Amino acid sequence: MTIASKQYEALTEEKAIALAQSLYPFPEGAELVCREIGDGNLNYVFQIKDPKSGKGLIIKQALPYAKVVGESWPLTLKRATIEANALQKHSEFAPGLVPAVYAMDEELAITVMEDLSHLTIAREGLIQGAAYPKLSEDIGEYLGRTLFHTSDFALHPFEKKRLAVEYSNPELCKITEDLIFTDPFFNNDTNDYEPELQATVEAIWNNGPLKLEAAKLKFSFLTEAEALLHGDLHTGSIFASESETKVIDPEFAFYGPIGFDVGLFLANLIVQSITRSGEERQVIVNHIERTWEVFSTRFSELWDREGIEAYKDTADYKEFILEKIFRDTLGFAGCELIRRTIGLAHVKDLDSIEDKNLRIRLKKKALQTGQTLILKRSELTTISAVSGLLEELKQ
Amino acid sequence: MTIASKQYEALTEEKAIALAQSLYPFPEGAELVCREIGDGNLNYVFQIKDPKSGKGLIIKQALPYAKVVGESWPLTLKRATIEANALQKHSEFAPGLVPAVYAMDEELAITVMEDLSHLTIAREGLIQGAAYPKLSEDIGEYLGRTLFHTSDFALHPFEKKRLAVEYSNPELCKITEDLIFTDPFFNNDTNDYEPELQATVEAIWNNGPLKLEAAKLKFSFLTEAEALLHGDLHTGSIFASESETKVIDPEFAFYGPIGFDVGLFLANLIVQSITRSGEERQVIVNHIERTWEVFSTRFSELWDREGIEAYKDTADYKEFILEKIFRDTLGFAGCELIRRTIGLAHVKDLDSIEDKNLRIRLKKKALQTGQTLILKRSELTTISAVSGLLEELKQ
Numbered sequence: 001m002t003i004a005s006k007q008y009e010a011l012t013e014e015k016a017i018a019l020a021q022s023l024y025p026f027p028e029g030a031e032l033v034c035r036e037i038g039d040g041n042l043n044y045v046f047q048i049k050d051p052k053s054g055k056g057l058i059i060k061q062a063l064p065y066a067k068v069v070g071e072s073w074p075l076t077l078k079r080a081t082i083e084a085n086a087l088q089k090h091s092e093f094a095p096g097l098v099p100a101v102y103a104m105d106e107e108l109a110i111t112v113m114e115d116l117s118h119l120t121i122a123r124e125g126l127i128q129g130a131a132y133p134k135l136s137e138d139i140g141e142y143l144g145r146t147l148f149h150t151s152d153f154a155l156h157p158f159e160k161k162r163l164a165v166e167y168s169n170p171e172l173c174k175i176t177e178d179l180i181f182t183d184p185f186f187n188n189d190t191n192d193y194e195p196e197l198q199a200t201v202e203a204i205w206n207n208g209p210l211k212l213e214a215a216k217l218k219f220s221f222l223t224e225a226e227a228l229l230h231g232d233l234h235t236g237s238i239f240a241s242e243s244e245t246k247v248i249d250p251e252f253a254f255y256g257p258i259g260f261d262v263g264l265f266l267a268n269l270i271v272q273s274i275t276r277s278g279e280e281r282q283v284i285v286n287h288i289e290r291t292w293e294v295f296s297t298r299f300s301e302l303w304d305r306e307g308i309e310a311y312k313d314t315a316d317y318k319e320f321i322l323e324k325i326f327r328d329t330l331g332f333a334g335c336e337l338i339r340r341t342i343g344l345a346h347v348k349d350l351d352s353i354e355d356k357n358l359r360i361r362l363k364k365k366a367l368q369t370g371q372t373l374i375l376k377r378s379e380l381t382t383i384s385a386v387s388g389l390l391e392e393l394k395q
Numbered sequence: 396m397t398i399a400s401k402q403y404e405a406l407t408e409e410k411a412i413a414l415a416q417s418l419y420p421f422p423e424g425a426e427l428v429c430r431e432i433g434d435g436n437l438n439y440v441f442q443i444k445d446p447k448s449g450k451g452l453i454i455k456q457a458l459p460y461a462k463v464v465g466e467s468w469p470l471t472l473k474r475a476t477i478e479a480n481a482l483q484k485h486s487e488f489a490p491g492l493v494p495a496v497y498a499m500d501e502e503l504a505i506t507v508m509e510d511l512s513h514l515t516i517a518r519e520g521l522i523q524g525a526a527y528p529k530l531s532e533d534i535g536e537y538l539g540r541t542l543f544h545t546s547d548f549a550l551h552p553f554e555k556k557r558l559a560v561e562y563s564n565p566e567l568c569k570i571t572e573d574l575i576f577t578d579p580f581f582n583n584d585t586n587d588y589e590p591e592l593q594a595t596v597e598a599i600w601n602n603g604p605l606k607l608e609a610a611k612l613k614f615s616f617l618t619e620a621e622a623l624l625h626g627d628l629h630t631g632s633i634f635a636s637e638s639e640t641k642v643i644d645p646e647f648a649f650y651g652p653i654g655f656d657v658g659l660f661l662a663n664l665i666v667q668s669i670t671r672s673g674e675e676r677q678v679i680v681n682h683i684e685r686t687w688e689v690f691s692t693r694f695s696e697l698w699d700r701e702g703i704e705a706y707k708d709t710a711d712y713k714e715f716i717l718e719k720i721f722r723d724t725l726g727f728a729g730c731e732l733i734r735r736t737i738g739l740a741h742v743k744d745l746d747s748i749e750d751k752n753l754r755i756r757l758k759k760k761a762l763q764t765g766q767t768l769i770l771k772r773s774e775l776t777t778i779s780a781v782s783g784l785l786e787e788l789k790q
Contacts, residue, residue: 152614152617152618157565157568157569157572157617158565158566158569160617161563161565161568162565164563165560165563168556168559168560170552170553170556170557171553173552173556174552174553177552182705182706185706186705208709208710208711211706211709212706212709212710212711212712212715214706215704215706215709215712215715216712216715218706219547219716222547222552222555223547223619223620223621224618224619224620225618225619225620226618309610310577310581311577311580311606311607311609311610311613314603314606314607314610315603315607316603316607317607317610317611320607320610320611321614
């Protein structure tokens with residue numbers, strides 16, 4: 001459903017309530033309450049609720065700029081359309097694992113969608129020590145289904161290329177190209193790290209073989225249009241509870257290398273594994289293994305059952321593709337680990353550690369893990385080899 | 396320049412003359428002569444000339460269907476726009492190596508361009524034994540310049556992605572996906588070969604490792620948006636003389652793997668080398684070597700001088716990219732050799748050989764060369780290793 005278009009203007013709480021009433025069958029006489037719950041850097045997020053019935057919805061509006069650490073730069077509103085469309089496209093293949101979209105409006109750059117406030121952002125919950133027993137199962141499913149079904153292995157080439165054009169997303173991709181693949185590997189102003197990491201960071205900037213591999217991974221990201229990615233699948237883009245998982249915020253969606261989505265998610269789990277110990281750590285390592293197992297099993301089953309590629313039964317072809325995805329996954333995970341530690345956008349998992357010595361030690365571990373994943377991604381051929389590496393680096 | 400649009404209708408010779416007069420400053424009183432010189436399968440090609448002054452031009456009009464061996468299927472007229480735009484885009488970077496475009500019209504699906512009838516289609520000339528001393532130098536330049544300048548190594552990512560959308564070309568790509576990468580490797584109705592090749596062809600269909608490599612090359616073609624390719628750079632898409640070379644017909648242009656353009660051209664030279672012997676053969680082998688040398692030298696110089704990639708000076712990165720292009724080049728060349736021998740669209744170089752035994756022997760050689768290039772593309776790391784292979788297979 002598309003609502004009547006107007007010229008872009010930032011919503012107020014009053015306007016958001018009026019819009020919500022026109023779009024959703026709230027009970028008669030409902031007295032709606034509206035809260036702006038976004039972080040205000042990229043989007044407004046209005047939660048509109050009828051406290052009596054408990055019914056509610058979310059109106060998310062893209063802002064025409066991005067604010068990060070005080071700086072502000074213009075950013076396309078088209079991302080709201082991409083996000084709404086990607087949510088709907090992905091829900092075709094992974095129903096129940098993304099929020100329902102009720103309406104969208106290109107001009108206003110808004111998406112009206114399911115209120116998920118009964119869930120917690122996975123990153124927040126994980127930092128509090130949550131186990132989220134369904135997390136890896138659900139994300140593995142989400143990845144396997146959305147990435148297989150939007151690839152050349154499942155789609156007629158006309159439809160795949162139509163989608164690749166629809167989801168062309170240069171401005172958001174450039175953020176990734178710069179902040180994940182470039183800036184952290186060079187002495188760039190956008191980097192941000194404690195003075196105690198200076199020597200470690202300089203060693204990265206001066207590590208020729210590492211930079212060569214980062215360059216190759218960036219080239220993959222720039223050129224390989226394999227599937228419709230979420231594009232920013234960290235644990236802050238996931239709502240979770242003990243029994244539910246929902247993937248949100250695909251405004252970075254575009255046609256890119258499959259391993260990028262898998263790698264980003266795994267990297268954010270790896271950060272958690274680095275901050276935990278004992279039984280709690282093992283929960284996360286199990287999630288890491290299970291994510292890959294579920295993803296690769298689902299991808300493989302869909303390939304067998306629904307694949308349309310003429311070569312799908314050619315001996316070793318499916319294995320070749322899965323090996324490529326795995327290698328890419330580790331490389332992209334490595335880049336994410338590094339940028340989340342020394343780049344512009346950090347993760348709370350590490351930054352919120354108050355004990356400075358511990359924080360620096362764990363950040364060094366994250367950097368070391370990232371570098372090893374990038375450099376050894378062709379040797380680490382199984383997910384248990386990755387757990388083995390994490391175990392080794394634990395010491 | 397864009398001429399006034401009308402609804403699509405096929406041009407007649409009279410209408411073509413009227414159009415030419417409205418577009419080009421022919422001398423006063425010129426009595427224009429028009430000939431339709433296309434092969435009638437995909438396009439009309441009207442040559443309009445003033446015999447007195449010798450001045451003339453070409454009006455090429457796309458037909459809304461393709462005819463191949465009696466069959467006819469609808470085919471997008473958008474290809475005329477893609478062709479006209481690609482000619483102009485490529486001429487920005489390789490001036491003098493493509494025909495000048497005087498005008499285009501999207502509705503009529505026509506391109507008005509320089510008359511090159513003083514030149515010969517390179518394939519025809521080569522079959523007659525021409526040496527075309529400038530051919531490899533010019534095509535190497537064309538490839539190096541057009542492919543570098545439209546890649547992520549030269550363009551701002553916004554511009555590269557804008558061009559990738561503009562040149563999205565699903566219908567024409569599908570012809571390549573089917574006829575080059577799929578059908579020849581399976582028992583498909585579109586294949587076409589002499590009964591004497593039956594056993595050789597079946598060996599291809601049953602060669603698992605070969606099909607695995609063909610599948611990988613098809614995947615590259617489907618997913619790797621590296622540069623704005625010509626997309627169909629065989630020797631029939633090149634006009635040549637002793638002193639001039641012009642690349643025509645880029646209606647298959649799209650963002651794809653760089654090695655595809657290089658590989659198609661080399662494959663068509665390799666076919667020539669297979670049909671020749673002695674000194675005449677050496678001329679072609681020299682062209683093969685020279686094409687790669689000029690391409691890689693130009694690409695490398697442009698990288699150093701004009702590259703914008705942050706990693707451009709990272710040790711071994713340029714070499715990695717050139718090695719990838721070379722490996723892809725050989726693989727794509729191998730696919731082209733096979734499909735030009737047993738697929739739907741043959742080459743006159745082989746089909747016109749009247750001595751049947753010789754023709755079958757040379758076709759088997761082409762198939763063997765194609766398979767070896769595909770299977771050994773990671774081992775053949777230099778162009779002289781390729782010449783060595785051709786020398787070996789000569790026997």
